[in-house]
Amino acid sequence: MMSVSPHSRRPDLAGERFWSPLLAVLVFLLLWEVAARLYANPYLLPGPWQVGLGLVEVWRSGKLFEHIAVSLYRFGAAYLLAVVLAVPLGLVLGWFTRLHRALDPLIQLLRPISPVAWFPLAVLWFKIGDLPAIFIIFIASFFPILLSTIAAVRNVESTYLKVALNFGSSKWSLLHKVVIPAAFPYIMVGLHIALGVGWIHLVAGEMLGAQSGLGYFILDARNFLRTDLVIVGMLLVGALGLLLDRLMAAAEKKVRRRWGIVS
Amino acid sequence: MMSVSPHSRRPDLAGERFWSPLLAVLVFLLLWEVAARLYANPYLLPGPWQVGLGLVEVWRSGKLFEHIAVSLYRFGAAYLLAVVLAVPLGLVLGWFTRLHRALDPLIQLLRPISPVAWFPLAVLWFKIGDLPAIFIIFIASFFPILLSTIAAVRNVESTYLKVALNFGSSKWSLLHKVVIPAAFPYIMVGLHIALGVGWIHLVAGEMLGAQSGLGYFILDARNFLRTDLVIVGMLLVGALGLLLDRLMAAAEKKVRRRWGIVS
Amino acid sequence: GRRGGDGRPRLRLGYLPITDHLLLLAHDYYDFQQVELVPVKFSSWPEAAEALRAGAVDAAFLLTPLGLALRHQRTPVQAVLLGHRNGSVLTLAARDDIDSPAGLVGKRIAIPSRFSSHYLLLRRLLDDAGLPPEAVEYIDMAPPEMVQSLAAGRLDGFIVAEPFGAQAEMQGVGRVFTLSKDIWPGHICCVLNLREPFLQKNPEAAQELVAGLIATGRAIEQDRLRAARQSVAYLGQAPEVIEFVLTRPPDRVTYHDLLPQRADFAATQEQMARVGQREAAAVNLDNYLEPALAAAAAGI
Amino acid sequence: MKIVARGVGKHFHDKRGQDLPVLQGLDLTVGGGELLCLLGPNGCGKTTFLNLLAGFEPPDEGEIAIDGRLVTGPSPEYVMIMQSYDLFPWRTVLGNVEYGLEVRGWKREKRQQKARELIALVGLSGCEEQHPRELSGGMRQRVAIARALAVEPQVLFMDEPFGALDALTRSRMQQELLKLWRRRGMTIVFVTHDIQEAITLADRVAVLPSAPGPFRAVIQVELPRPRHPRDPAALPLRDRLEQLLQPT
Amino acid sequence: MKIVARGVGKHFHDKRGQDLPVLQGLDLTVGGGELLCLLGPNGCGKTTFLNLLAGFEPPDEGEIAIDGRLVTGPSPEYVMIMQSYDLFPWRTVLGNVEYGLEVRGWKREKRQQKARELIALVGLSGCEEQHPRELSGGMRQRVAIARALAVEPQVLFMDEPFGALDALTRSRMQQELLKLWRRRGMTIVFVTHDIQEAITLADRVAVLPSAPGPFRAVIQVELPRPRHPRDPAALPLRDRLEQLLQPT
Numbered sequence A, B: 001m002m003s004v005s006p007h008s009r010r011p012d013l014a015g016e017r018f019w020s021p022l023l024a025v026l027v028f029l030l031l032w033e034v035a036a037r038l039y040a041n042p043y044l045l046p047g048p049w050q051v052g053l054g055l056v057e058v059w060r061s062g063k064l065f066e067h068i069a070v071s072l073y074r075f076g077a078a079y080l081l082a083v084v085l086a087v088p089l090g091l092v093l094g095w096f097t098r099l100h101r102a103l104d105p106l107i108q109l110l111r112p113i114s115p116v117a118w119f120p121l122a123v124l125w126f127k128i129g130d131l132p133a134i135f136i137i138f139i140a141s142f143f144p145i146l147l148s149t150i151a152a153v154r155n156v157e158s159t160y161l162k163v164a165l166n167f168g169s170s171k172w173s174l175l176h177k178v179v180i181p182a183a184f185p186y187i188m189v190g191l192h193i194a195l196g197v198g199w200i201h202l203v204a205g206e207m208l209g210a211q212s213g214l215g216y217f218i219l220d221a222r223n224f225l226r227t228d229l230v231i232v233g234m235l236l237v238g239a240l241g242l243l244l245d246r247l248m249a250a251a252e253k254k255v256r257r258r259w260g261i262v263s
Numbered sequence C: 001g002r003r004g005g006d007g008r009p010r011l012r013l014g015y016l017p018i019t020d021h022l023l024l025l026a027h028d029y030y031d032f033q034q035v036e037l038v039p040v041k042f043s044s045w046p047e048a049a050e051a052l053r054a055g056a057v058d059a060a061f062l063l064t065p066l067g068l069a070l071r072h073q074r075t076p077v078q079a080v081l082l083g084h085r086n087g088s089v090l091t092l093a094a095r096d097d098i099d100s101p102a103g104l105v106g107k108r109i110a111i112p113s114r115f116s117s118h119y120l121l122l123r124r125l126l127d128d129a130g131l132p133p134e135a136v137e138y139i140d141m142a143p144p145e146m147v148q149s150l151a152a153g154r155l156d157g158f159i160v161a162e163p164f165g166a167q168a169e170m171q172g173v174g175r176v177f178t179l180s181k182d183i184w185p186g187h188i189c190c191v192l193n194l195r196e197p198f199l200q201k202n203p204e205a206a207q208e209l210v211a212g213l214i215a216t217g218r219a220i221e222q223d224r225l226r227a228a229r230q231s232v233a234y235l236g237q238a239p240e241v242i243e244f245v246l247t248r249p250p251d252r253v254t255y256h257d258l259l260p261q262r263a264d265f266a267a268t269q270e271q272m273a274r275v276g277q278r279e280a281a282a283v284n285l286d287n288y289l290e291p292a293l294a295a296a297a298a299g300i
Numbered sequence D, E: 001m002k003i004v005a006r007g008v009g010k011h012f013h014d015k016r017g018q019d020l021p022v023l024q025g026l027d028l029t030v031g032g033g034e035l036l037c038l039l040g041p042n043g044c045g046k047t048t049f050l051n052l053l054a055g056f057e058p059p060d061e062g063e064i065a066i067d068g069r070l071v072t073g074p075s076p077e078y079v080m081i082m083q084s085y086d087l088f089p090w091r092t093v094l095g096n097v098e099y100g101l102e103v104r105g106w107k108r109e110k111r112q113q114k115a116r117e118l119i120a121l122v123g124l125s126g127c128e129e130q131h132p133r134e135l136s137g138g139m140r141q142r143v144a145i146a147r148a149l150a151v152e153p154q155v156l157f158m159d160e161p162f163g164a165l166d167a168l169t170r171s172r173m174q175q176e177l178l179k180l181w182r183r184r185g186m187t188i189v190f191v192t193h194d195i196q197e198a199i200t201l202a203d204r205v206a207v208l209p210s211a212p213g214p215f216r217a218v219i220q221v222e223l224p225r226p227r228h229p230r231d232p233a234a235l236p237l238r239d240r241l242e243q244l245l246q247p248t
């Protein structure tokens, strides 16, 4: 329950932070193993046990860290680029309603374009390897950040703007002293969603001639029909996604606290 | 500029709603044509003119409407399913903090899994054709809606909850009379983002043995190296995405007005 | 294996829009009485293989290594017919003037995957030329992007199923370095894998399918131009491109001699083992190969 | 209903985690059907105290009982009118006033009739279909009052409820409140900064100290009702209260 | 600075698009350095009128000039203290009070010193590092006052600025306001519901009617300063104003 109703003076038990997620994960693994056994053929639906063996196999091959490092680098570069471009653009478009109205149809037209459809252009513009992957992930993260930043800015309470304008804020100071802090919690949600959406496109991005990375690893496993390794790849992607998400949440919390917004 | 500062009594000119977006699109087309001519080889980067010819070709083939109808059906089914499942789940998880804490790692683990990685399971469970496509699009839309609903609920001002509890609201009435309306604008942003993210996955979804649909059309064109037709497909996907977006925005506006929130 | 509307068993046949799978023209060329053939087009190999494994299609043309892998994974499939022989090309950028395998050293060559006939072919080419495997840089890439990458100068060459090589040639960005038939004469590539449950339940249907495909192969070879024209409905490629593949030279790809023979598969397995793919190479061919249908149809 | 607070204390924590005591050692009994006014300087903890009484927050020390039962959370029997009104922005005036009745499962027609009555009582007839953002500050405050009164609570906590009202409306609302109070026998705890208002309304006036500690005084108002704002008999009480509000 | 309003009118639109006139035909001149109090019943349009004067919204009829220049938007020369305080929740008390100076490009040290002075003036020393949500209602209101005074505006619009203050703080703030006003020669338009307060502060008192129309009266307060709340000489004025506030 949320903070308001019945009095809860319970200390924040370790159970909540640690044991209950663990339990949830274990229940999930159990259901999965049962489902896998029902299907009988471990190639059709490998269970967690078999996937574990697959992980050991990959681990032994020694290339795992290279894949992870390369993917993190590509994702990091793409995501940062998306943040650095989409947040300011979102602020501008959220702010200048008329400009937004002019550009919105174009944005909405480009936004739903699948990364697959970008492939021809990606190979045209970028050398094989890192760059097309970065481009594809960038495209995927860019639009959710842009949209939520625009929405966040447009939802800023107008009284805050009133006050700021009254004190003679310049446009610039208005933006970074009022609009950004006020919109912050919702921009954060967008960054959060984009983190997932961008990370999803790792696999697509690493289809364009990359010879390493988790996406390549998954594609390769798929080409070899090694569904267990595909799932190993998925889970690694998932686990790293989870890690990134937690880092993000920690950063968010810190800023929220400085902002005086208790979440 | 937003509504507050300098007095603007200007009537809402048709220019803003119609001409300026058109201008933006024209400028975009122009830049594209120029870029295409610079690359010279029309196989690599066909210009808008060539793409237009491609569109005419597809139109003449007579199958265009079937592709569009099939894709809209698949997308509609998947998106509605995602909304119907993710919004309630998001409300529940936003509300029951402890449950959320338990399940969050699992969600974050599953969230970044690429549709490509779901393929083996999608084929296993749903065979080929409509269902796996619906499943893939569903998965893609589900998580953004879920995440933004959770965030929206957690950001509901606690004073509203206080008031409602004070009047003896049952949990259920609290939810649908207070939490949902208060969270609504931000849930809407999530629905909006998910619309785009889901629609992007049309192409991926239609990789699994679908024999029609815009995604299939794009993949097929890609296999024929008909980049012009790929772009025709992209633009059709984009245009329909734009249309869906506008319908969504209209619905949003209507509800917002009923909610007394002027946007 | 469900029944069609007219009581004939329905057979969903997975394929890709490449010339290697042109036998699918049987749907047009042959009047099936015992089986209702439903072609299902896929856009890449793994999807077709996964669909066959999950039983979402009853049969599929798959690369030899993929069929072996499915069998290794205890998927109940059998190889009942070859899809074709030969039919791939090592295409190099038109701007290069490499004329011997030695010139390939250090080049970036794209392959569809390490688990493909094309990789095996390329490795054989290097072997035969006395070059080490790492002489070239292998780039795993989806075939549609290969032509573009070659044109944009990101690749030096690629080896993949037709018509991608032909496309590069026709666009003037690539040229034939060698046809696969010259690397490994008469090599096998795509194989028709049929699910055993279907075969057991509908032996007549399977027999007629194989007969129809063999007859179609003959018909294609008799009139390659007609086949190119008719292919549009199934492959969707421009007929000029298919015509190019089928006629320059005519034996670039062949559709006769399709009996799945042990020696061909064993040779492929041997090559797989040599490049380190031991698991699929270990499949027992006695159970996997089912040449009886093709033999019966050809009257052997 | 009788309200009993025994040894109540509350502290907040600042960002460095340090304890900030706000209330300490408060003992108070409000009799059933009594109207008690709570006075005290800004920041002395009046709102905090009401929050404890209404069950929005638990006290850190001591305990609070209403009608003999320990308060452990909010209840529709004791309704609070908050200092910041907190109307639901997505509901019209009518919708806001209806809210409490809706929650109790009243039929649409019946609850709308009742809501209209209360809207009339606070002088807002004609504004039923407006949304809060279309109202002036004083009008919003009156909507919040109507919303609370609509459910006819047994106990009413009012946090500076008339602070934004104009003089005339204020005195009319005071009279209406007294009428309702007498008719329904409610128990009311009423926070105000207006000594005059406390004297006009209260059975007793409790004064909170500026620094955490027990009530500075709880004074019986002996004047007969109806009371007049400029009644000279009230002057000594007024002076007394003014003095009690001086910092020690 | 002199404020001139000529024939000012304003209407809102309800959801059906119908015209709701709120202000009509208002003429008013506030002399440079004058302190004018604005009285009127709830919902008569006081806040709306201040919004027009401060340039937050354009009038639908008539025009407003300050210091001879037409008002076309907000300006840091005329600062408004809003009825709803509107502190920035993401800034501390110090940060909020600093804001206006920051915008003007003051150096950190200088502006913090100034901000601390004003925080002391409104009696909130020690709360510098708290965030608005940690403050009581009256404390928030005082932060808003400090924030506005910090920039030493030439014109000050105050919308019920002392409404949530306790009696003592209120009269202290009134005195401080008068001191500052005299020292700086500001022009002040001050909205209040407290007739007493209007009499204590104002050079002139303007009374808005409850239905849209011209001012019911603009009355000169002839009493010498310092004025005392219970000064019997103020009684006739008080009665007069009370009468003007009765609905017609």
Ligand SMILES: Nc1ncnc2c1ncn2[C@@H]1O[C@H](COP(=O)(O)OP(=O)(O)OP(=O)(O)O)[C@@H](O)[C@H]1O
Binding pocket: D012, D013, D014, D020, D022, D040, D041, D042, D043, D044, D045, D046, D047, D048, D049, D083, E133, E134, E135, E136, E137, E138, E139, E164, E166
């Ligand atoms: N969430 C909080 N965190 C920290 N301190 C708080 C919090 N809420 C209130 N306080 C502090 O508690 C004290 C009492 O606040 P409260 O709102 O109860 O005062 P009040 O008597 O209602 O004042 P007012 O007359 O201004 O409404 C104040 O000093 C305030 O700063």
Ligand SMILES: Nc1ncnc2c1ncn2[C@@H]1O[C@H](COP(=O)(O)OP(=O)(O)OP(=O)(O)O)[C@@H](O)[C@H]1O
Binding pocket: D133, D134, D135, D136, D137, D138, D139, D164, D166, E012, E013, E014, E020, E022, E040, E041, E042, E043, E044, E045, E046, E047, E048, E049, E083
């Ligand atoms: N955005 C709006 N849309 C429609 N009507 C509005 C809007 N804002 C204010 N009004 C109406 O305008 C009138 C004047 O409002 P205003 O806030 O100026 O009153 P006020 O004199 O400040 O009252 P108070 O003393 O309660 O603060 C009210 O009747 C109100 O309902």
Ligand SMILES: [Mg+2]
Binding pocket: D046, D047, D048, D083, D159, E136, E137, E138
């Ligand atoms: Mg208070």
Ligand SMILES: [Mg+2]
Binding pocket: D136, D137, D138, E046, E047, E048, E083, E159
């Ligand atoms: Mg007002």
